[in-house]
Amino acid sequence: MHSARDRLEYEPWLAELEQVADRLELTQEARSCAAELFLMDVPDADRSKRAVLAASIYAGALVAGEGCTQGTVADAADVSRLSIQTRWKDRLEEAGLEPPRW
Template sequence: MHSARDRLEYEPWLAELEQIADRLKLSQEARSCASELFLMDVPDEDRSKQAVLAASIYAGALIAGEGCTQGAVADAADVSRLAIQTRWKDRLEAAGLEPPRW
């Protein structure tokens, strides 16, 4: 869990996460997982935040068992699929989870 201060500081990014999740029709469980993954290690540089946000959404959808492709998340988040592909496993590992090995 993260502090209220973290949530307040990154509120614009969490609002963006909700908008992307709406476009993808993700469940509350996927949104919650994505928020936690994003907040656990927010990059300092603003230009990296959108890609990390998208990777967190993809990873959160995986955790929740929702079939969401990297391409669909990339389109909804307006990032490249490569931006997600290079970051999502790190999000899971940082949370202490083992990424799938497909």
């Protein structure tokens, strides 16, 4: 679980999450879930933060039942689809959620 201090420390990244979510027209449920997934385990390296942010958005959209593809999220977040593909399942599993088995 994260603290209020985490929200303050990562406020610029949460603002970026909101901007990407706006581009994707995500609901508040998906945004909230994505923020929780992101804050759950933020990497130290700034380079990795963007990829984890995008993976969290994709996973949050899945949890909320919204139909975003990895490619759509990748384009909106300015990362590669592979960045999302290699991280989103871990985000869900770390949160205690079971990823879909398509």
